[in-house]
Amino acid sequence: MTRNGNHRILLSEDRIPKAWYNIAADSPVAFPPVLHPGTGKPIGPDDLAPLFPMSLIAQEVSTEPWIEIPEPVREVYRLWRPTPLYRALRLEEALDTPAHIYYKYEGVSPPGSHKPNTAVAQAFFNKAEGVKRITTETGAGQWGSALSFGCNLFGIECKVYMVKISYLQKPYRRSMMNAWGATVVPSPSPETRAGRSILAQDPDSPGSLGIAISEAVEVAATHEDTKYSLGSVLNHVLLHQTIIGLEALEQMEIAGEYPDVVVGCVGGGSNFAGLAYPFLREKFINGRNTRFLAVEPAACPTLTRGPYAYDFGDTAKLTPLVKMYTLGHMFVPAGIHAGGLRYHGMAPSISAFYHAGYIEAVAYRQLQVFEAALQFASAEGIIVAPESAHAVRAVIDEALAAKEAGEKRVILFNLSGHGHFDMGAYDAYLSGALENYEHPQEKIEESLKHLPRVE
């Protein structure tokens, strides 16, 4: 194979898309309504108004195909977008595969992941409606740091409830949030009713995303000048991330290829959807025959082992009921290192597409994931986030399957972030201290007993 120097495909600044793509406009499957937790009836925009600015609520329920990206948001995007698309020639060579592997690298943003694509947009829309402060939760700290970055740029206060185990394990993500001016509180905290009630039952609770969401939502719902922000799962978050796939469509065209399979890791589903939805549009509208593969950890197997059911987004049952694949809002995952993939639920649109068979899913255990991450680092140089390493694992397996079948398969994946703050996890793997963990069936069944009864 010859390397002719064009294995990094760049777009110029003026190619940053001018609109996000809204899959609701073209979806052949209907998305089930979001229900009010008290009445069980479909919610309206007013029910969400205490938590989100009206512009984001409008995006949440919109069926318009294209939603304009405001110029001040594009102006910030220019700091790191368009992001590069790489052809992983050295990895192909190492695997001796006829597959062509491409990756869209989102680790070039200042916080180091795809998350600022929505954080910057959310900060902008909140600022435009006069919001003074935003609360949120964070697991491993990537979302908290992305929102701190966005809020800092638009002059809004940011308060982050950080899952306690990560707060203790990842002090530098916390420092990063502080550097961008945010306040960070370990969750569960004594500051909120939700936090106090968890602490009363279990003073040593390691926390979970579900608990941290309860705290952040409670503070926003009880303060006039404060709104809440979520880094994944919701329609408007996935919408903002479609900038990834829109750029990638253009870059693949420059490469002269089209993906046979699109791969991404899934926590709440935003980076996967961000890359996949513009290509899924091509399938819906132009009949393109692409497979879509969502990759999750065996320690939090939402799509592969959860039911498709209405559930709360948080532990304290403050959020509306959403129909999604879920492990139950009481789910407390093991402390695996891919903190960003530990959420109990999944974006409702991804859930609907998976249910209808448009998306496939696979779950991997930690050791095989880190093995793939090191193989990737050795071939391509980039040390990927443990979350992204799940996608890398699946891509390597796809490439090996293509070799087995003797077929040229074009694989495109989202490299959602770098792993520079996760070297502790790499250390654990390299020293042999990292163990496989599969969530036990009894624990899943126990947690699912608490699913709300709907219908």
Ligand SMILES: *Cc1c(COP(=O)(O)O)cnc(C)c1O
């Ligand atoms: C947060 C995060 C994820 C998981 O979140 P999604 O909403 O599923 O994308 C994946 N990769 C990285 C690097 C992250 O920071």
